[in-house]
Amino acid sequence: xxxxxxxxxxxxxxxxxxxxxxxxxxxxxxxxxxxxxxxxxxxxxxxxxxxxxxxxxxxxxxxxxxxxxxxxxxxxxxxxxxxxxxxxxxxxxxxxxxxxxxxxxxxxxxxxxxxxxxxxxxxxxxxxxxxxxxxxxxxxxxxxxxxxxxxxxxxxxxxxxxxxxxxxxxxxxxxxxxxxxxxxxxxxxxxxxxxxxxxxxxxxxxxxxxxxxxxxxxxxxxxxxxxxxxxxxxxxxxxxxxxxxxxxxxxxxxxxxxxxxxxxxxxxxxxxxxxxxxxxxxxxxxxxxxxxxxxxxxxxxxxxxxxxxxxxxxxxxxxxxxxxxxxxxxxxxxxxxxxxxxxxxxxxxxxxxxxxxxxxxxxxxxxxxxxxxxxxxxxxxxxxxxxxxxxxxxxxxxxxxxxxxxxxxxxxxxxxxxxxxxxxxxxxxxxxxxxxxxxxxxxxxxxxxxxxxxxxxxxxxxxxxxxxx
Numbered sequence: 001x002x003x004x005x006x007x008x009x010x011x012x013x014x015x016x017x018x019x020x021x022x023x024x025x026x027x028x029x030x031x032x033x034x035x036x037x038x039x040x041x042x043x044x045x046x047x048x049x050x051x052x053x054x055x056x057x058x059x060x061x062x063x064x065x066x067x068x069x070x071x072x073x074x075x076x077x078x079x080x081x082x083x084x085x086x087x088x089x090x091x092x093x094x095x096x097x098x099x100x101x102x103x104x105x106x107x108x109x110x111x112x113x114x115x116x117x118x119x120x121x122x123x124x125x126x127x128x129x130x131x132x133x134x135x136x137x138x139x140x141x142x143x144x145x146x147x148x149x150x151x152x153x154x155x156x157x158x159x160x161x162x163x164x165x166x167x168x169x170x171x172x173x174x175x176x177x178x179x180x181x182x183x184x185x186x187x188x189x190x191x192x193x194x195x196x197x198x199x200x201x202x203x204x205x206x207x208x209x210x211x212x213x214x215x216x217x218x219x220x221x222x223x224x225x226x227x228x229x230x231x232x233x234x235x236x237x238x239x240x241x242x243x244x245x246x247x248x249x250x251x252x253x254x255x256x257x258x259x260x261x262x263x264x265x266x267x268x269x270x271x272x273x274x275x276x277x278x279x280x281x282x283x284x285x286x287x288x289x290x291x292x293x294x295x296x297x298x299x300x301x302x303x304x305x306x307x308x309x310x311x312x313x314x315x316x317x318x319x320x321x322x323x324x325x326x327x328x329x330x331x332x333x334x335x336x337x338x339x340x341x342x343x344x345x346x347x348x349x350x351x352x353x354x355x356x357x358x359x360x361x362x363x364x365x366x367x368x369x370x371x372x373x374x375x376x377x378x379x380x381x382x383x384x385x386x387x388x389x390x391x392x393x394x395x396x397x398x399x400x401x402x403x404x405x406x407x408x409x410x411x412x413x414x415x416x417x418x419x420x421x422x423x424x425x426x427x428x429x430x431x432x433x434x435x436x437x438x439x440x441x442x443x444x445x446x447x448x449x450x451x452x453x454x455x456x457x458x459x460x461x462x463x464x465x466x467x468x469x
Contacts, residue, residue, distance in 0.1 A: 021189040021192055021193050022185060022186060022189035022190075022193075025185035025186075025188060025189050026182060026185050028185070029178065029181035029182060029184075029185050030178075032181065033174055033177060033178045033181065036174055036177070037174055048160070049132070049143075049160060052143055052158055052160060053130065053143065055082060055158075056084075056130060056143065056145045056156055056158065059078050059082065059084075059145075059156060060128050060145065060147050060156070062074065062078065063075070063078070063147055063149070063154060064127070064128075064147065064149065068151065071088075071151065072096075075088065075096075075098050075154070076098050076099075078098075078156075079098035079099035080098075080099055082158075083099075083158075084099065084156055084157060084158040085097070085098065085099045085100050085105035085107050085108070085156075085157050086098040086099065086107075086154065086155065086156050086157075087100065087107045087154070087155045087157075088151070088152055088153075088154050088155075089118075089122070089152050089153050089154075089155070090151055090152035091150075091151065091152045092152075104135070104138040104140060104142075104159045105157055106135050106137070106138070106142060106144070106157050107155060107157045109137060111135065111136065111137055113133055113134070113135070113136065114133065114135070114144060114157075117131050117133060117144050118144070118146070118153075118155060121144070121146030121148075121153060121155065122146070122148075122153045124146065124148070126148075127147070127148050127149075128145070128146065128147045128148065129145075129146055130143055130144065130145040130146070131143070131144050132160075135159070138159070140159050140160065141159075141160040142157060142158065142159050142160055143157075143158050143160060144156070144157055145157075145158075195222075196227070198222075199220065199222040199227050199231075200227065202219075202220065203219055203227070203230060203231060203234065206219055206234075207234065210234075210237075210238055210241065213245070216242075217238055218235065219231035219232075219234045219235050219238070262294035262295070262298050263294075263298070265290065265291075265294045266291050266294050266295065269287045269288075269290050269291050269294075270291060272287050273287045273288060273291075318360050318363075318446060318447065319360050320358050320359060320360060321358070321359075321360070321361055322356060322357070322358050323356070323357065323359075323361050324354055324355060324356055324357075325355040325356075325357045325364070325389065325396060325398070325467060326351045326352060326353070326354055326355045326389060327354075328361065328364075328365055328368075329349075329351065329368060329387060329389070330349075330351075332365060332368055332369060332372070333347050333349070333387070336372070336376075339376070343383070344383055345376060345379075345383045345384075345385065346382070346383060346384045346385070347385050347386075347387065348384060348385070348386045348387070349387050349388075350386070350387070350388040350389070351387070351388075351389050352389060352391060355389055355391065355396045356469065357395075357396055357467040357468065357469060358467075358468055358469060359447055359467050359468065360447070363443045363446070363447075364443070364447075364467060366439065366443060367439075367440050367443050367444065367465065368398070368400070370436035370437065370439055370440050371400040371436075371440060371463045372385065372387075372400060373436060374400075374402075374436055374437065374463070375400050375401070375402040375461075375463070376402075378402050378404040378405070378461070379402035379403050379404050379460070380402070380403035380404050380405075380460065382403055384402075384403050385400070385401070385402055386399075386400070386401040386402075387399070387400055387401075388401070392466070394468060394469055395449070395466040395467060395468045395469055396466065396467050396469065397464060397465075397466050398464065398465055398466070398467065399462050399463070399464040400462070400463050400464075401460055401461070401462040401463075402460050402461055403459075403460040404460055404461060405457070405458055406455040406456050406457045406458060406459055406460060406461055407453070407455040407461055408457075409455075412453055412455065415437055415453065416437050416438060416440070416441040440463075440465075444465050447467070447468070449465060449466045449467060449468060450465065450466045451463075451464065451465035451466070452464060452465075
């Protein structure tokens with residue numbers, strides 16, 4: 001592998017989930033150590049000194065609230081319990097010391113810095129005050145606190161411990177903590193990336209297969225909510241695409257059949273006219289009429305395909321108008337007089353006197369035509385087709401019923417698809433093409449109205465839809 005390919009591979013690897021997870025965890029670890037460093041090293045001295053001062057303030061409040069009878073025992077307890085030395089300089093010249101012999105106590109030694117601060121505290125105007133100082137003898141920082149009351153001035157002396165050694169120990173510990181967190185981050189990133197990327201890689205590979213047309217796939221769930229949701233969605237998409245692919249093949253097969261049959265007929269009868277019946281006017285006219293009928297059938301098929309494509313491409317284009325639906329239905333029924341007379345079909349109408357609706361007239365008429373054609377093609381031996389219009393609160397319900405064999409319940413959701421096959425199989429319609437229900441669905445969805453189908457085996461089928469007033 002040349003250098004360029006290695007660089008490309010490394011760049012891709014840099015963008016992987018595992019590397020990004022590792023970097024995020026390492027940055028998180030650094031952030032934790034950084035905050036520990038700030039609070040444990042930099043602010044440690046400040047926090048310690050504040051703690052000591054707060055402790056002296058607490059002792060001062062206890063001393064202020066004490067009485068003369070309890071003062072002695074209280075000062076003694078405070079000195080030993082808090083490891084400080086206390087000195088009481090009374091107003092009448094007596095000096096009483098508590099825990100004065102402890103190491104580093106500056107009150108029992110003649111130290112000029114401390115003596116001058118004691119004099120300053122005696123002469124202060126405040127009831128209590130404190131000073132931070134440096135004890136030259138012990139070479140340590142200390143805090144001298146003075147409290148004035150009716151008995152005299154009470155001095156509290158506390159050494160501020162040198163915490164540099166503690167800081168050094170903490171620094172060493174933070175280095176080990178940082179190394180431990182780095183190792184832990186690497187381990188966690190590795191297992192986390194394996195757990196998450198493995199199902200993602202599996203889903204990606206199967207999605208590529210699905211893109212190549214293999215729909216016999218199952219996307220496995222992994223126990224991670226988001227990945228499981230993705231797997232479920234892809235399983236549904238895979239099944240839908242499989243169904244769509246089957247419908248596409250059926251569409252091509254059926255359209256090819258519907259095109260091939262009339263074309264074969266046209267060619268056959270055209271050759272017959274050319275070779276045989278051109279000298280027989282009666283026979284020639286009969287053959288030419290068949291050619292014209294088959295040409296009309298091709299025209300209907302092409303027009304329906306164009307209409308369906310137009311509807312799917314422009315679903316928002318509607319020209320609404322108010323008109324009487326009953327009048328339109330009656331005019332549509334008149335156009336079927338020819339099959340009523342020649343084939344003995346019976347159209348049973350249950351219509352109100354008037355049904356004023358607001359819709360695009362031509363498109364709703366097309367819906368009625370297609371549903372009537374469908375009912376004519378599949379009605380029973382009695383050749384009955386029932387059309388009923390019922391008024392509702394905000395719309396009119398139109399029902400078109402046949403008395404045929406009915407449709408299986410499992411097939412009902414799919415009958416609106418182009419050339420969907422049920423056990424009856426597709427057959428070339430008497431006056432339609434086989435994509436009429438797909439056109440119906442598009443038009444009714446365009447009008448945003450309710451529609452559907454009800455069917456019982458051997459009892460017929462009812463197609464229904466609503467039109468708004």
